[in-house]
Amino acid sequence: MNAHWGAVVVAAGRGSRMGTKESKQYLPLHGKPILVHTLELFQAMDEIADIALVVGADDVERCTGLVEEYKLGKVTAVVAGGSERQHSVFAGIKALSPAAEWVMVHDGVRPLVTQKAVRACCEKAEQNGAAVLAVPVKDTIKQVDDTGLIVSTPDRRSLWAIQTPQAFRRDLLTAAHERAAEEHFLGTDDAMVVERTGAPVVIAEGDYTNIKITTPDDLPWAEFLLEKQRREENKQ
Numbered sequence: 001m002n003a004h005w006g007a008v009v010v011a012a013g014r015g016s017r018m019g020t021k022e023s024k025q026y027l028p029l030h031g032k033p034i035l036v037h038t039l040e041l042f043q044a045m046d047e048i049a050d051i052a053l054v055v056g057a058d059d060v061e062r063c064t065g066l067v068e069e070y071k072l073g074k075v076t077a078v079v080a081g082g083s084e085r086q087h088s089v090f091a092g093i094k095a096l097s098p099a100a101e102w103v104m105v106h107d108g109v110r111p112l113v114t115q116k117a118v119r120a121c122c123e124k125a126e127q128n129g130a131a132v133l134a135v136p137v138k139d140t141i142k143q144v145d146d147t148g149l150i151v152s153t154p155d156r157r158s159l160w161a162i163q164t165p166q167a168f169r170r171d172l173l174t175a176a177h178e179r180a181a182e183e184h185f186l187g188t189d190d191a192m193v194v195e196r197t198g199a200p201v202v203i204a205e206g207d208y209t210n211i212k213i214t215t216p217d218d219l220p221w222a223e224f225l226l227e228k229q230r231r232e233e234n235k236q
């Protein structure tokens, strides 16, 4: 990674599938909010110059407090997100320092991503303009209609499960988000927003352990994976 990188960490979701009163990004993992684990990873990377943290409008003060408590000095902006993930990402891009020519977007609830994977994704982006972390799907995937009838079985060799970070040249990502907003297009990730402009987006192979904490059964799994990561780091 050679360029000046900024990171947008989105954490403005409600976490409805988790079903907890507390939004999932604030639930503890090894005694620390999930979101803090995520931010600490970026804070520790020399290549990342600044971080824009996007949270719910009611959580801005609370998160400013977390940034101070955990000494996350690279978080230069804590801003309110929108009703959809895409709106939150766009708010984060606008809040990043003008010096950041390259931007990676990461889900606050993917605390298990590794520095190695982040670097792999950013290096691919520097070569191609845009790159996303992904893993090949392990299951056979079926397309199914509303009645439960299987319609097709796409060739698994071309299917990848997409993760974050997703990394882009900033001008490309900004223009793609502006266009999506004008055209009222909503995608489930930033690659979709960029793909529709015709710009190439490439895959950087990641790890199956970079899970998005989504439902209650992800929590013990995340605890286990974090513990394993720590043990491996201590061995080195």
Ligand SMILES: Nc1ccn([C@@H]2O[C@H](COP(=O)(O)OP(=O)(O)OP(=O)(O)O)[C@@H](O)[C@H]2O)c(=O)n1
Binding pocket: 010, 011, 012, 013, 014, 015, 016, 017, 018, 025, 054, 081, 082, 083, 084, 085, 086, 088, 089, 107, 108, 109, 110, 212, 213, 214
């Ligand atoms: N309006 C939104 C929606 C989502 N996110 C963030 O995008 C990431 C991925 O979203 P997801 O896991 O789907 O989170 P939620 O929307 O919180 O979950 P759910 O769909 O279960 O409500 C999360 O870090 C989430 O906080 C966001 O910043 N703004």
Ligand SMILES: C[C@](O)(CO)[C@H](O)COP(=O)(O)O
Binding pocket: 085, 107, 162, 163, 164, 188, 189, 190, 212
């Ligand atoms: C961006 C993402 O993490 C890629 O897997 C994902 O799309 C986030 O949100 P989702 O709404 O849970 O799919």
